Amino acid sequence: MVLVNEILRQIVEVDRPMNWGGLATLKPYAGFFVDEDVKCLKKAMDAKGVDEAAIVKILSNRSWDQRQQIAKAFEKQHNANLEEALKKKLSGYLENVMVSLLRAPEKQDAQELKQAMAGLGTDEDSLIEVLVTRSNKELQLITQTYAREFGKPLEQVLSGEVKGRLQTLLLTLLKGQREEDSNIINYELIEDDARHLHSVASQKKPDFDSWIPILTERSQTHLNRVFKLYKVYSAQDISETVRKQMKGDDEKGFLALVQSIQNTPEYLADRLHLSMKNLGTKDGVLTRLLVAHCEKDLLSVRAAFKNKYGKSLYSTIRDDTKGDYQTALLSLCRGEDM
Numbered sequence: 427m428v429l430v431n432e433i434l435r436q437i438v439e440v441d442r443p444m445n446w447g448g449l450a451t452l453k454p455y456a457g458f459f460v461d462e463d464v465k466c467l468k469k470a471m472d473a474k475g476v477d478e479a480a481i482v483k484i485l486s487n488r489s490w491d492q493r494q495q496i497a498k499a500f501e502k503q504h505n506a507n508l509e510e511a512l513k514k515k516l517s518g519y520l521e522n523v524m525v526s527l528l529r530a531p532e533k534q535d536a537q538e539l540k541q542a543m544a545g546l547g548t549d550e551d552s553l554i555e556v557l558v559t560r561s562n563k564e565l566q567l568i569t570q571t572y573a574r575e576f577g578k579p580l581e582q583v584l585s586g587e588v589k590g591r592l593q594t595l596l597l598t599l600l601k602g603q604r605e606e607d608s609n610i611i612n613y614e615l616i617e618d619d620a621r622h623l624h625s626v627a628s629q630k631k632p633d634f635d636s637w638i639p640i641l642t643e644r645s646q647t648h649l650n651r652v653f654k655l656y657k658v659y660s661a662q663d664i665s666e667t668v669r670k671q672m673k674g675d676d677e678k679g680f681l682a683l684v685q686s687i688q689n690t691p692e693y694l695a696d697r698l699h700l701s702m703k704n705l706g707t708k709d710g711v712l713t714r715l716l717v718a719h720c721e722k723d724l725l726s727v728r729a730a731f732k733n734k735y736g737k738s739l740y741s742t743i744r745d746d747t748k749g750d751y752q753t754a755l756l757s758l759c760r761g762e763d764m
Contacts, residue, residue: 449725451760454489463488464499467508471515478520478750481512485527486757490721497528519709520751526717532567535560536575538714539568543587550588552711553596554679555697558686562602569600591635592675595683598642605645612648619644620655627660627667634672634680641683649687694719695731698739702746712743712755720758728763738763 463484470480485493500508509528516524526534535556542549542556560568572580581597588596619640626632641649653664660667665688668680686693694715701711719727731739740762743755 449723450721451724451728452487452489452720452758454492455487458488458492460492460495460499463492463496464503467496467500468504471511476515478516479753481516481524482520482750482754482757485524486754490531493527518751519713519747520749520754522710523713523717523751523754526713530571531718532564532571533575534714534717535564535568536572536580539572539580540576540583541710543583548587550592550675550678551682552714553584553588554682555711555715557596557599558683559690559694562604562606565600565602569602588675590675592679594635595638595642595679598638599683601642603643605643605648607645607647611651615644616648616651616655619648619652620659623652623656623664624659627671632671634676637680641680641687646687646690653684653688689730691723691726691730692734694727695734695739698727698731699735699742702742707746709747709751712747716755716758720760724759728759728761732763 466480467484470477473480484496488496497508500506500511504511509525512524512528513521529537538552538556542552556568557565569580572578572583576583581600584596584600585593623637623640626634626636640652644652656664665681665684668677668684672680682693685696697711698715701708701715715727716724728739731737731742735742740756740759743759744752747755
């Protein structure tokens with residue numbers, strides 16, 4: 427017990443969770459005049475061939491609040507919904523970026539989840555990514571928005587698309603019951619949780635379902651302390667346990683959750699890297715990540731990307747995309763990291 431207490435003390439002493447707040451790349455535009463933006467957008471959409479560059483210049487350089495002001499003023503002045511107007515004038519990947527920027531985050535996430543479960547074959551990677559990286563409040567808003575927009579409870583649709591332990595994990599995450607980070611350190615609970623995770627993994631036939639309440643309800647700071655003590659007990663990182671003892675969808679879901687808890691920026695950097703790694707960019711994933719994080723924490727993701735892959739996110743996007751679509755994404759990324 428003396429040894430455990432000393433280990434716990436050291437874990438807490440070296441544990442200094444990074445606060446990634448305030449690391450948005452897209453900030454409010456200083457010279458913002460809503461009526462001027464509305465006028466320019468209308469002119470761009472009415473131009474012969476559509477002036478896509480002008481549309482991109484405005485919408486990818488305005489904050490969420492400013493974009494909402496533009497949308498409301500556009501509808502008032504022209505009796506037309508800006509999102510619907512853009513859908514008629516744009517197409518392909520550029521349309522997706524511009525429309526995504528106009529939607530409320532919870533509406534965009536609900537749409538992404540619906541798309542991930544549409545047609546033959548579920549996109550588990552996208553489901554997992556959205557659900558492991560959203561806050562309690564965001565998850566609650568997504569659930570409410572999904573039911574309102576599509577007429578079915580998200581839980582019901584998800585249950586029909588995903589089975590087994592991954593279904594249990596995602597449905598539990600969807601409840602949004604994770605504790606908030608606190609300055610109070612519960613040493614006893616850190617030890618209990620680490621021992622429980624290790625005990626389950628040490629069984630001949632581990633029941634990893636019992637991991638789910640700990641991984642989905644404890645705070646991120648608490649879990650990082652648990653994971654450090656777990657490594658002392660098991661002599662391996664918890665992510666290694668997942669890789670060695672799970673397979674298929676279980677491995678995919680638990681590994682993403684553990685990695686997002688350990689280092690959210692690095693997890694997101696990995697997702698961005700995978701979206702541009704092979705022939706054929708996964709443009710939907712790339713757009714979703716940049717739009718979802720450009721006003722939250724994309725600076726931290728950029729730093730993690732450069733640190734892990736030796737090349738900046740900006741340069742990678744520039745080399746992998748082209749045209750006005752490229753310009754839009756680079757505007758959200760915002761800058762080169764030398």
